[in-house]
Amino acid sequence: MISYEYPLNERIRTLLRLEDLFDKVAHFSDRDAPQDHHVALQTIFETLEVAGRADLKVDLVQELERQRQILMSFRNNPEISEDALAGALYEIEHASTGLLSMAGKIGQYLRENEWLMSIRSRAAIPGGVCQFDLPSYHYWLNRDPDLRRGDLDKWMSPMTPIRAGLEIVLRLLRASGRPEAQLARCGAYQLTMAGRSALMLRVRVPHGDAVVPEISANKYALNIRFMLPETVARPRQVERDVNFELTFCSL
Structure with missing residues (x-):
């Protein structure tokens, strides 16, 4: 991972x-x-x-x-x-x-x-x-x-x-959270924070899955887009479901 x-x-x-x-x-x-x-x-x-x-x-x-x-x-x-x-x-x-x-x-x-x-x-x-x-x-x-x-x-x-x-x-901090399996449908994942408090997020993807997460978060919402790891062209969001692990870490 x-x-x-x-x-x-x-x-x-x-x-x-x-x-x-x-x-x-x-x-x-x-x-x-x-x-x-x-x-x-x-x-x-x-x-x-x-x-x-x-x-x-x-x-x-x-x-x-x-x-x-x-x-x-x-x-x-x-x-x-x-x-x-x-x-x-x-x-x-x-x-x-x-x-x-x-x-x-x-x-x-x-x-x-x-x-x-x-x-x-x-x-x-x-x-x-x-x-x-x-x-x-x-x-x-x-x-x-x-x-x-x-x-x-x-x-x-x-x-x-x-x-x-x-x-x-x-x-x-890293040991404080428990990883949870998640699914990003068509490469996108959204979550309402609903009172969750965290100092750091950890996203884990399998080594063999050629995707890169772009993460944005605030106290209200979390958004993750999984992009193709382009090194020449402009990165594009994947158009398939992506399995990943998400951990909320806090002290």
């Missing part, structure tokens, strides 16, 4: 974007080629941009505390494993401690690095980081891969508490 996630507020949208960026940094940092480490560094700049939201850290700390209080209410419940509960509480408390220990604006240490900021400004120009534009960056890209990887880890590690916090929040 292919899963498509649709955030219903700006906070969840930011967390999903950061999750994607953190995963990409980790993926390209683990490789050895200079081109991979160039992509990793560009992705670090994107992460810095998205994580720069002033209230991100506060939002994560507040949500983790809310989840901690919920889990605390399950103590002494015979149907709940005490070991699993203790492990979840420890994970949340550890993440909260890391977030609270972050001083100042997120990523400020990167903004104060003139060399990195010179690369960032040149990277915004198409082809702007050629060797004749930034010879010192060209030298860095030709260093030993382990040395470059060490630098990338050093630049990302202060933001580790952000990643740890959002991973917990998104994991709890």
